Amino acid sequence: MLPSPISGTPARRPSPKKIMETILVLAHTENGGALAKSAREALHAAATLHKSLAGSKLVVGLIGENVQSAANSIAACPAIKYFGVTGADFSQSRYATDAAAAEAICKAAQATVVIAPATSRWARVLPGVAQRLGGRADTHVTGAAVADGKISVNRWYYRQRMEGVSTRTQRPWFIGIDPGSQTPCECGAGTAAVEMVAVNLTDASKRTTVIGIREPKADAQTIRPDAQLLFVTGAGWTKKQADGQTHVPEAEKLILGFLKQSRASLGSSKSLVDLGGEGQAVLPFLSHLNQVGQTGATPRHAKGLSTCCHGEEPHTVGWRFIGERRAVNLDPNCGWARGKADVLYIADAFKVIAKVNELLAGGKT
Numbered sequence: 223m224l225p226s227p228i229s230g231t232p233a234r235r236p237s238p239k240k241i242m243e244t245i246l247v248l249a250h251t252e253n254g255g256a257l258a259k260s261a262r263e264a265l266h267a268a269a270t271l272h273k274s275l276a277g278s279k280l281v282v283g284l285i286g287e288n289v290q291s292a293a294n295s296i297a298a299c300p301a302i303k304y305f306g307v308t309g310a311d312f313s314q315s316r317y318a319t320d321a322a323a324a325e326a327i328c329k330a331a332q333a334t335v336v337i338a339p340a341t342s343r344w345a346r347v348l349p350g351v352a353q354r355l356g357g358r359a360d361t362h363v364t365g366a367a368v369a370d371g372k373i374s375v376n377r378w379y380y381r382q383r384m385e386g387v388s389t390r391t392q393r394p395w396f397i398g399i400d401p402g403s404q405t406p407c408e409c410g411a412g413t414a415a416v417e418m419v420a421v422n423l424t425d426a427s428k429r430t431t432v433i434g435i436r437e438p439k440a441d442a443q444t445i446r447p448d449a450q451l452l453f454v455t456g457a458g459w460t461k462k463q464a465d466g467q468t469h470v471p472e473a474e475k476l477i478l479g480f481l482k483q484s485r486a487s488l489g490s491s492k493s494l495v496d497l498g499g500e501g502q503a504v505l506p507f508l509s510h511l512n513q514v515g516q517t518g519a520t521p522r523h524a525k526g527l528s529t530c531c532h533g534e535e536p537h538t539v540g541w542r543f544i545g546e547r548r549a550v551n552l553d554p555n556c557g558w559a560r561g562k563a564d565v566l567y568i569a570d571a572f573k574v575i576a577k578v579n580e581l582l583a584g585g586k587t
């Protein structure tokens with residue numbers, strides 16, 4: 223109780239204002255008008271918050287050339303309203319038009335919390351939109367929850383070594399959900415009424431033109447975030463073997479053969495991807511994008527198999543989100559043997575992978 227400055231009688235401390243949150247799920251459509259799995263993951267996170275937050279509203283905002291089929295595909299979700307910004311100008315990723323569209327939807331929805339998949343398209347736009355609206359943005363969020371009527375988010379710091387939980391009072395609060403961190407929403411289809419939001423674009427906002435997309439051929443694409451298995455290759459594949467010789471062409475054949483049959487995602491140690499820059503014999507399908515670890519990626523897969531990789535800390539720190547870990551190494555004292563793998567096979571990876579490929583070709587999994 224505080225003393226009242228006028229009468230001297232105790233005055234009541236004003237109770238903190240309870241925010242009735244309007245949770246907006248903001249997504250863009252893919253080529254062809256569908257919603258990506260990452261958008262369904264964001265929807266799942268938002269619907270879970272909405273369920274735990276009394277008095278909250280859940281709404282959806284969609285941006286793309288045409289959003290009706292995307293809205294219909296999630297029509298059975300608990301959202302009470304759908305907003306859309308459509309047209310050829312919004313079909314592809316472009317900062318100026320995406321930011322204008324996102325801003326217009328946030329205003330139309332009067333959103334206080336904006337949950338969006340952290341796709342490359344949204345990740346570069348949404349912090350700017352938060353700035354325009356006087357809000358705040360959190361990126362790389364891997365979890366969101368409600369406790370005592372307050373929303374909190376989880377994210378990892380210091381190269382995935384520490385997990386932090388934070389909350390904010392500033393609104394609107396933009397929350398970018400890391401793809402692969404949530405269960406995708408399984409809400410069914412139906413017919414959704416989409417309220418179109420007009421966006422006035424200036425010519426200046428359309429200066430950037432997308433003239434095409436350069437990407438590896440489907441069978442050359444070795445990074446597969448949705449794969450069950452992460453297959454990691456280390457520098458050992460290019461080192462001299464028991465016969466005193468290197469066997470790089472054989473390594474290439476074995477690794478590509480395994481990837482083709484298992485559909486695993488390919489990760490690598492830093493040493494192996496760095497070899498190219500050092501003018502040594504290399505595996506041509508590997509780039510720094512494959513690198514896992516402290517200065518590389520931290521992929522999410524149910525299982526991981528490491529081959530010819532020593533398992534040093536700067537590498538294994540990138541395995542934080544790998545469920546079951548196995549490694550094949552000739553050295554019984556390698557890093558994997560020190561509590562970093564669930565199973566370590568002391569074996570020659572050339573022989574092991576040749577045998578595994580043979581079994582896979584014979585239909586054994």
Ligand SMILES: Cc1cc2nc3c(=O)[nH]c(=O)nc-3n(C[C@H](O)[C@H](O)[C@H](O)COP(=O)(O)OP(=O)(O)OC[C@H]3O[C@@H](n4cnc5c(N)ncnc54)[C@H](O)[C@@H]3O)c2cc1C
Pocket residue numbers: 455456457458459461463490491492493494513514515516517518519529530531532533534535536537540550551552553556569570571572
């Ligand atoms: C600041 C910093 C950041 C770093 N960031 C990263 C990072 O992000 N990612 C990363 O990977 N590294 C990183 N490193 C480097 C890391 O410390 C290691 O040097 C690197 O991971 C070693 O790669 P490797 O295990 O492939 O090679 P090596 O250490 O050369 O190990 C090769 C392994 O292959 C085994 N081998 C050889 N032949 C066979 C065979 N026939 N069958 C089975 N096993 C075989 C050997 O026993 C050996 O254990 C970083 C280092 C620093 C200092």
